[in-house]
Amino acid sequence: MVTVIEWVNPGEDEIIWRYPNEVITWGSQLIVHEYEVAVFMRDGKVYDVLGPGRHTLTTQNLPLLYKLVGGSNSPFKATVIFVSMKQFQGRYGGETQTRELAPIKYYGVYWFKVADPVLFITEVVGGQGLYDATDVTKFVRAYFNENMMKHLSMYSIVDLFQNLDMVSTQVKVKLLEDFRRLGLELVDVKIEGVNTTDEWRQRLFWIMQTGNAQYVMQLDTAKQVAAELGKSQGAAIGTGMVLMPQLMQPPAYQQPAQPYAGAGVPPAQPQQPAAPAQPAAQQKEICPNCGNPLPPGARFCPNCGAKINRCPNGHIVPEGAKFCPICGAKIE
Structure with missing residues (x-):
């Protein structure tokens, strides 16, 4: 037979x-x-x-x-x-941190197929000792997720929330090489969504408003220092007078050095008239709830309907704020 x-x-x-x-x-x-x-x-x-x-x-x-x-x-x-050798689909999801150490949850879908069966068998089946179809599928999914976590951690929180299409394209290129090492071809990757904590969503709003992540983190540090100083009545006043003014200063802009010929004192640079500051109403405002642009002076977001909290001088303030972080006005 x-x-x-x-x-x-x-x-x-x-x-x-x-x-x-x-x-x-x-x-x-x-x-x-x-x-x-x-x-x-x-x-x-x-x-x-x-x-x-x-x-x-x-x-x-x-x-x-x-x-x-x-x-x-x-x-x-x-x-x-x-x-x-056919095409497979897999779903993924996990948690990682951005460059600013912001916690990020992400999820999406990817498509792949075996491109080099000899390399795939050598690296995955023989190399890992996985001869069961379920174990191989779990390995590929875990391998994808591990590399996705690694690559997303290289981006800032603003990139992930404002330029997700760009991030998806760049991450796909890196994952292509990761999969090629296993004899696999990564056909496509789609990041369907990212999310973060409520605390970091507030920070994201101010980073997008000011364009300066360092200053936002500096203000967070100042709040934490103030809270700690409040626990020690004896040392709080003296230490606070030294630390708090330094923490509240915005990061200094470093003017690049200008080359000059000859030795000695460099020639004086002509003073340029300072550009007039834009009025608050003309500056681009962003909804703290959905991140979409707002019309000047809007009280409600036209995209998501969220109420926009403003100080007496018209600046947007976060929910629960007692003072305006821009002009210092007290919020009634």
Whole structure:
């Protein structure tokens, strides 16, 4: 009786299937369906690969194994791994931190397929000792998520919330190389959404308003210092008089040095008239709830309907603020 080796009714998400019997007889019939390949392994090493079709196992189509086992009259031992070459879809999601250490939750979908079955079997199946389809799928998903976390942590929170399409494109390029190392082709990646905590959403609003993440973090530090000083009545006044004015100063702008010829004192630079400050009504305002631009002086966001809190001088202030961070006016 002729033995038939065939992957029957593969599951939708099954990337590989291992033929359960490792004792192979010469003359057996190997059936490989479209979008599949059959890989012959022995002692963790790949020897021969057969593509779609009906194959009678002979010394001609398994030359490398024949050289290893010798003789064509007796059975030989080998592991047959079927690999699906079709496109697969996977979902991902996780948590990481941005450049400012802001906690970020993200989720989305990606598509991939096996491009190099020999490399894939060598690196994933043989290299990791994963011969079960479920274990291989879990490994690929974990591998994708681990690299996604690493790449997203290189961006700022403003990039993720304002330029998500750009970030998705750049991250995809990096993930392509990560997947190529496993013999996989990453067809596409879509970041469907990102989110952060309520505290960092407030910070994001001020970073987008001022364009200066360092100053926003400096103000947060000042609040924390003030809270700690309030716990120690004796040292609070003296220490606060020294620390607080320094913490409240905006970061100084460093004027780049201008080269000049000769030694000694550089020539004086002509004074340029300072550009008049824009009125608050003309500055671009952003909704703290949804991040969309606001019309000048708006009391409600035309995009999400959120109420816009303003100080008596018209500046936008965060929810619960007692004083305006721009002009210092008391909020009634």
